[in-house]
Amino acid sequence: MNFSSFFTNLIIPLNLCITLLVLAALCFIVRRRKTAALLAGLSLCWGVFWSLPASSLWAGGRLEQLYPYVPPQDLPAAQAIVVLGGNTAGGRRNWFEPYHRNRAITRVETAAQIYEAHRAPLVVLSGAALEGKISEAENMAAVLRKQGVPEDALVLETNSYNTHENGVYTAQKLKALGLSRVLLVTSALHMPRAMAVFHKQGITAIAAPSPPQIVVPDDPDFSFWQPNERAFDAARSIIKEYAGLLAYWVRGWI
Template identity: 55%
Template sequence: MNLSSLLTSLVIPLNLFAALLLLAVILFVTRHRKTAAALALSGLLWAGAWSLPATSLWVGGYLENMYPYQSAAQAPRADAIVVLGGYTAQNRSNWFLPSTASRTSARVERAADLYKAERAPYIVLSGAALDGGVSEAQIMAHTLSDLDVPAWATLMENNSLTTQQNGEYTARLLDEKGFKRVLLVTSALHMPRAVAIFRKQGVDVIPAGAAPQITVPDTPEFSRWRPSLLALQSSRSIIKEYVGILVYWSRGWT
C-alpha cells in the first residue's frame, strides 16, 4: 500500500470515526471522560459532515471545476489523446445516484469522442494490471475497439500503477513517438493532480477530462442537506485526491 492510500484509509469518515470511538472508550474507562467525549463527538461530526451531499458538492466540486468541461468539438487539436486508467469498469454519471450497468467508462467514451471529432490521430492508454491480470490499458483498448476506434490508432503503456507512474512512463512513450502536445483524459476530480504530474514531466498537456460527476442530480427528491449513504461512500475518492495532492507535492512530483 502506497503512502496516499494509507493516509486515505486512516482519514476516510467511517474509519476515522471507528478509530476515534475506540480511543474514546479507552479514555472513558481510564476516567479521561472529557477527552473521550470530545474525540467521540469529533468522529461523529466528521462522518456526519461527509454524509451530506453538500460537503461533496463543495469540496469535491472545487477540484472538478478547476478545468471546466467542454465538448469534444470545442477541444483544441493535439498530437495524441492520453487516457489514464482508474476503475475503468465504473461509469456512474452522478455520485448521488445509484450505479447503472455499462460496458464502457466515461474516460474511454470521452477519448473516443475526441478521436472521432478529429482532435488527435492517436490515443495513448496508460494503466497496469491492478490484479496481476489484464492491464487497464488493454481493457480500455478493447472498449475503444467496440466504439469503432481502429486498433492502429491506439498505443499502450501497461506498467503504471499510480498517477505519478502514469506521467513518468507515458512521457517516455510520448517522447519516443515525437508527440509534443496531448489532450489528457481522466475524471474531472482527478484532473488537477494528473495535469500537475504531466506538466512536471515536461509534457504540453491540455485538460480534456470526462464530465463532472459531483453535481446536483435532476431528481426532485434530492436534497444536499439530507444524509446519504452514496455521499458517504463517495467521500473516499474526494479525500483520496486531496491526500494525493498533498503527498505528491511533498515528494516534489508536482
C-alpha cells in the same frame, strides 16, 4: 502500504470515525472522560459532515470545476489523446443517483468521442494490471477497437500503477514518438492531480475530462442537508484526491 496510502485510508470517513470511537473508548476506560468525549464528538462531526450532499458538492465540486468539461468537438487539436486507467468500468453519471450502466460515461468512452471528433490521430492508454494479468491499458484498447479505433492509432503503456507513474511512463512513450502536446482524459475529480503530474514531466497537457459527476441531480426531492449514504460513499474518492495532491506535492511529483 506506504505512509500516504495509510494516511488516506485512515481519514476516510468510516475508518476515521471508527478509529476515533475506539480511542474514545480506551480513554473512557482509563478515566480520561473529557478526552473521550472530545474524540467521540470529533467522530460524530466527521461522519455527519461527509454524509451531507452539500459537503461533497463543495469539496468535490471545487476539484471538478478547476478543469471544466468541454464537448469533444470544441477541444483544440493535439498530437495524441492520453487516457489514464482507474475506474475505467465505472463512469457513474451522478454520484447522488443510482448507477445505470446504459447511462454511464467512462474515461475510455470519452476518449473514443474525442477521437471520433478528429481531435488527435493517436490514443495513448496508460495503466498496468491492477488485478489479474490483463492491464487496464489492454482493457481500454479492447473497448476502443470495438468502437472502430484502428490498431495503428493505439499506443499502450502497461507499467504504471498510480498517477505519478502514469505521467512518468507515458511521458517516456510520448517523447520517444516525438510528441509533446496531448489531450489528457481522466475523471473530472482526478484531473487536477493528473494535469499537475504531466506538466511536471514537461508534457503540454490539455484537460479533456469526462463529464463532472458531483453535481446536483434533477430529483426535486433532493436535499443538500439531509444525510445521504451516497454522499458518505463519495467522500472516499474526494478525500483520496486531496490527500493525493498533498502527498504528491510533498514528494515533489507536482
